[in-house]
Amino acid sequence: MSLVVGAGLFIGGRWAYERRRREELLSAPLQPAHKKIVRARVPVYNRLPLDLRKRLDGLINRFIDEVKFYGQEGLEITDDIRVTIAAQACLLIVNKDNRWFRSLRSIFVYPAAFKSKLLSVDGHVHSERAAVRTGESWSRGPVILAWDHAAYGAFAPHDGENVVLHEFAHQLDDETGVTDGSPLLDADQSASQWARTFQRAFKRLRDDVHEGRDTVINPYGATNPAEFFAVATELFFERPNDLREHDRELYDQLTHYYRLDPIEWY
Ligand SMILES: [Zn+2]
Structure with a gap:
């Protein structure tokens, strides 16, 4: 067997394995511990019709499996954080067939509002100013969230403000290549x-x-x-x-x- 054919078989086998694994995650129910978190922290979940709840369970499974979370400023990433953020993000795509946050690989989570360094261009002078943010979505890149705001946004589902829905709407908007x-x-x-x-x-x-x-x-x-x-x-x-x-x-x-x-x- 040539090296090229061998590599092709390896890649094909891996692709099939990943696809199968993804399908299993999407059709599996939430683990009981994750279910408990989502029921307590994301009350809109309890309102969803059963078919949407099942789909959301699968999407949360996939999200937690594929997206890496990185705690910032000493924040330890827990299942509470992963599940609460995943449930809100996946609500956006719960009924959109086969849609996914394709360019998203990582989420950076700060304990609270964080400073973002924005670069402003004025003529030939680039100056940096620090802005306080509760969330950011980078084009073709990560999402950055303040955990206290992400948690509160889920827990208060009727105030019209939700930083996770906001940033992940930007991620969907970015699918065309332009936000x-x-x-x-x-x-x-x-x-x-x-x-x-x-x-x-x-x-x-x-x-x-x-x-x-x-x-x-x-x-x-x-x-x-x-x-x-x-x-x-x-x-x-x-x-x-x-x-x-x-x-x-x-x-x-x-x-x-x-x-x-x-x-x-x-
Ligand atoms: Zn925005």
Whole structure:
């Protein structure tokens, strides 16, 4: 057997093994200890219909198996941390067939809000300024989270704010190669309809913020279309009634995209 053929068989065998392992994880129930964590720390789980709960169990299994967690500033990574973050992240894709956070390999978890060094370019001068963050999503890279905010976001599912949903919405948005508020749509969803709806809603939020009016959608969404998609996602999952009442078309686009209707859970 030539070296090339041998290497090919090895890679093919490994690929088949990994695929089988993934399928087993996706169809397995949660371990009892993990189930206990998710029931206590992520209350929305208890509201989900049984079929979605089963799918979420499998996705959590896969997430914990494939994504590496790194504790920062002395934080020890525990099952509490892994399961709580995995459950919220996977809620986004629980009903999207075969979707995954393809470029995600690692999550860095800080105990609390952390300092992020942002590079700003002014002419030829690059200056760094430290910003305090509760989460970051890097294009083609890791997600960074503050554990206290990630835990609270799960535990308070109706305040419309959830840092894990926010950062993982950016990860989905990034699937096209550009994080711009236009994620990869399934073939049965119209890209032009999506663009029209989101541009209109984004402009409305910008105008409201500019005029100092109260907004249903977090004003941070007026920063740019990518942030708008991320905060609209938070509201969609946590205060679906409010979002639908505020902007039915936007709600319908998100229902189509996530293939979920969170109003049914409450
Ligand atoms: Zn963001």
